[in-house]
Amino acid sequence: xxxxxxxxxxxxxxxxxxxxxxxxxxxxxxxxxxxxxxxxxxxxxxxxxxxxx
Amino acid sequence: xxxxxxxxxxxxxxxxxxxxxxxxxxxxxxxxxxxxxxxxxxxxxxxxxxxxxxxxxxxxxxxxxxxxxxxxxxxxxxxxxxxxxxxxxxxxxxxxxxxxxxxxxxxxxxxxxxxxxxxxxxxxxxxxxxxxxxxxxxxxxxxxxxxxxxxxxxxxxxxxxxxxxxxxx
Numbered sequence: 359x360x361x362x363x364x365x366x367x368x369x370x371x372x373x374x375x376x377x378x379x380x381x382x383x384x385x386x387x388x389x390x391x392x393x394x395x396x397x398x399x400x401x402x403x404x405x406x407x408x409x410x411x
Numbered sequence: 412x413x414x415x416x417x418x419x420x421x422x423x424x425x426x427x428x429x430x431x432x433x434x435x436x437x438x439x440x441x442x443x444x445x446x447x448x449x450x451x452x453x454x455x456x457x458x459x460x461x462x463x464x465x466x467x468x469x470x471x472x473x474x475x476x477x478x479x480x481x482x483x484x485x486x487x488x489x490x491x492x493x494x495x496x497x498x499x500x501x502x503x504x505x506x507x508x509x510x511x512x513x514x515x516x517x518x519x520x521x522x523x524x525x526x527x528x529x530x531x532x533x534x535x536x537x538x539x540x541x542x543x544x545x546x547x548x549x550x551x552x553x554x555x556x557x558x559x560x561x562x563x564x565x566x567x568x569x570x571x572x573x574x575x576x577x578x579x580x
Binding site for chain 1: 415416417420429437440441442443444445447448449492528529530531538561562565569570
């Protein structure tokens, strides 16, 4: 397969931090980061409730 | 149990005219760190006028102490004038109102290390900078603090890199 057809490889720092996730977060505005966090928490709490936790 | 609603909590504080700084996990997220948090941590100015506003805001949020919730103990002006930590549960979820953090750092001490951010619906809040969050966590050095430090340090590096090369984020 030609190199240009390969998906980009994940990029981690030497201490194992996912740099693509940080870069994606930094591409958002603070308001968008807040919405993202809120959605994540709501989803986690919903799953917990569904599982009786 | 009250679900977290960060924006509602922040807007209530702002609407009451409270002087406060967002710290902790939410401050890290607003600065771009991909971490998770369930509570809203704020450090408030402890002058009489601000504490009176804070008491009103906390009443509007139906905030009570999380410990022994059956007592429904509400924070009053005397409680909030101390440097202590007030771990509350409110209509916006868990809300930690902190008189001081780290080595006794007050609102005024932290103010030079903050940035005002737009957080949606026209609300703007003061948020502790990532570099100061990292310093505080390094000083605390608890297991929870140490665990998140690599992520915070790397986020700060990436932010600095992006600031130097604005077209490469």
